[in-house]
Amino acid sequence: MNSEAHPSVPFVLSTRAGRTADQPIGFLIATAFANPHIISLAAGLVDYETLPSPETRELMTELLTDDAVGRARLNYGTTLGLPGLRAALLQHFAKLDGQTVGEFGASAEQIVITNGSQQLLALLTEALVDPGDIVITGWPSYFVYTGVLMTAGAEVRCVDMDEDGMVPEKLEKLLADIQSAGQLHRVKIVYIVDYHDNPTGTTLSEARRPVILRIVQKYSANHRILLLEDAAYRELTFEGEPPRSIRRYESNAEAGSHQVALLQTFSKPFAPGFKVGYGLLPRELVEKVGLLKDNLDFGTANMSQHLVFRAMTSGLYDRHVQVLRRRYHEKAKCMLTALNQHLGDFCAGETHWTQPHGGLYVWLTLPEYIDTTRTGPLFEQAIREGVLYVPGSYCYGPDPVRRIPRNTIRLSFGTATLEHIPQGIERLAKAIRKVDRR
């Protein structure tokens, strides 16, 4: 057989595969593995100590106690998800927005359950985006979604962010410019991580929400633009209630006119190990998303769905979210205190960081002459000091008319311990001062 083999003959990859580049996250994970004593403020992972292990053991025993019922849970489910869970999630969405299901203006048939909300981001993009189509994201934005857009061949256009999230005037300006250029028909999605954003940690203010929605409606005169509301971190609000969802502002809209797909997940506010996410879609997209999901798996793991469903109905989920809110609040305060302590007097006016009210991230901006990129001196120096961060440059999409800033950093307090967070910030500050050659 070997005589007929062709050792050097390559596979010819598809155009989509050709557009799919290495994710920076792979390099960061490899760096962390290669440096086991490093403190990682890079990983956007969850707090380890609060993962609900004993609780899950109990839930699973309950779920499988009756063998006949247990078997149904080990069997195939349906593509769009467990009906009971979909109904519970619709109630959950309505409750988070302070409405009844009736007021919320949606039905359980519009809920889709996926392998984490990441799969739903990918499915909605596959449903709508052809190569050359335009998708609008924040500047910066969640880099894994930018990867999805690269594979799809989308043109990424970006909108400035400030402490109140995406700036509506800038979104309107961009859409007006695209319209003037005769390219509005190519705009398919406006993507916003609107609670405790990854990477900036900011939340879209209450006042901006209806404004953003109206802008997307305004430019949807000839085809509907999807407003993709990624609310993965919504439930990890530290104190009080976060703003209502953008979707809440179209509760009263007529069926057939919804612009918003609202996405959430069990990975951040419960446990990533089940890989269950979900979303509320405009009715017109549900069937096609289901057919595209048929291609991938005809349904998310039934056992995982039953488990999170039981966690919701038993009250465990709500209790766990409260634990996590307190936990991340404590960790965020710890990181902000350390930043004040170690960088509070560093280049005032040119050094600043965001003040998250939830989620896992702080966004740090340094003076422009400090290069935070992977190939710059700070990244290497930080590793030598024993701390890892995400270069902010990874978080900017390839907007053709913008230049990527080289002086930002994404910090996460998700996975580092309360002991390591201040140590990590201290090391980072030390590295910054060492490379500061002004």
Add this chain to the structure above:
Amino acid sequence: MNSEAHPSVPFVLSTRAGRTADQPIGFLIATAFANPHIISLAAGLVDYETLPSPETRELMTELLTDDAVGRARLNYGTTLGLPGLRAALLQHFAKLDGQTVGEFGASAEQIVITNGSQQLLALLTEALVDPGDIVITGWPSYFVYTGVLMTAGAEVRCVDMDEDGMVPEKLEKLLADIQSAGQLHRVKIVYIVDYHDNPTGTTLSEARRPVILRIVQKYSANHRILLLEDAAYRELTFEGEPPRSIRRYESNAEAGSHQVALLQTFSKPFAPGFKVGYGLLPRELVEKVGLLKDNLDFGTANMSQHLVFRAMTSGLYDRHVQVLRRRYHEKAKCMLTALNQHLGDFCAGETHWTQPHGGLYVWLTLPEYIDTTRTGPLFEQAIREGVLYVPGSYCYGPDPVRRIPRNTIRLSFGTATLEHIPQGIERLAKAIRKVDRR
């Protein structure tokens, strides 16, 4: 807000979405739901009574007994899968082929764990197939994979099947014809369900395996064609040992020359509820498949992976496979006996069915004048009699030069009980005789 909404403005779907049609499976499930007393010989689902519910309860308790270890299982994993599970699956592949891991000529880095093997079919297709590229399948073939090919925009070309599986001479002829037409560069994948095929129930004979491999090698002079070996039903062989995998015939091939991706799953031989599949890939495809999987979910549910891993290491998995082999053997015999009893004397020579040695399916061919399609008289009559089948017409890809037969049926003994199987066949035979107007 309503004044600005545009109720009638549609989303404009992508080209991929436009190519993604309703799967026949959706219609069949809806028909079964609408007729609760129907006996379904249509669903390709697993036997219900043998689902390992008490066993899973025990495994889960073990997995989560130590809280610290349990937490790691509830956390994120890695995109390509749990390292221990990947190593165990490599050993599993080698063992099934009667080789040591060393002899098998592969490493655990080539094992990829996915959300069922369906996701791996989709990922490999995404990695290789551009619109207009050619993928070769059996005639008939697994219809969900044909759906994946439709979304990808592939041209599907088909090769005749007989009782020994895909006919090598026909594959060679097709490839030679494509080469003569100057289109060989467009052929990316040859897809074979080579054990207890879905839908035909046949197994590719031992003798044909190296022949098929050599043919694919021969036509890979300028670019490598992937031989996609879907072995989902391999472990459900009723008695004795099934043939070695096609991949086994390239164990000695040099690294960098492998043609075969060998796919298996835990869904059929263990439980579908965990949705864990896996495959051994040519080394050159692993990284790209991982990057494409990053877009979708950056890793299959970690908890599910730990659970099947524990099932393997504890011996439970092997024991359960033995239970299922006996169980499906009994169900297959039951179906074949009923077919003999109720259709043994019907139009001899024109009515025949396959004799599976494993898996879940029997493929029934009726006289040409009996239309088994969804719109034909038999399908309706069968529902009136109280039995549901898969019209064989759903199982033929849209090969542009072939006409789809309208006189075949896929029968499954997977989910129907031992009591219902003979009743179902009796009802089907009754329906056939009623519509027989010759």
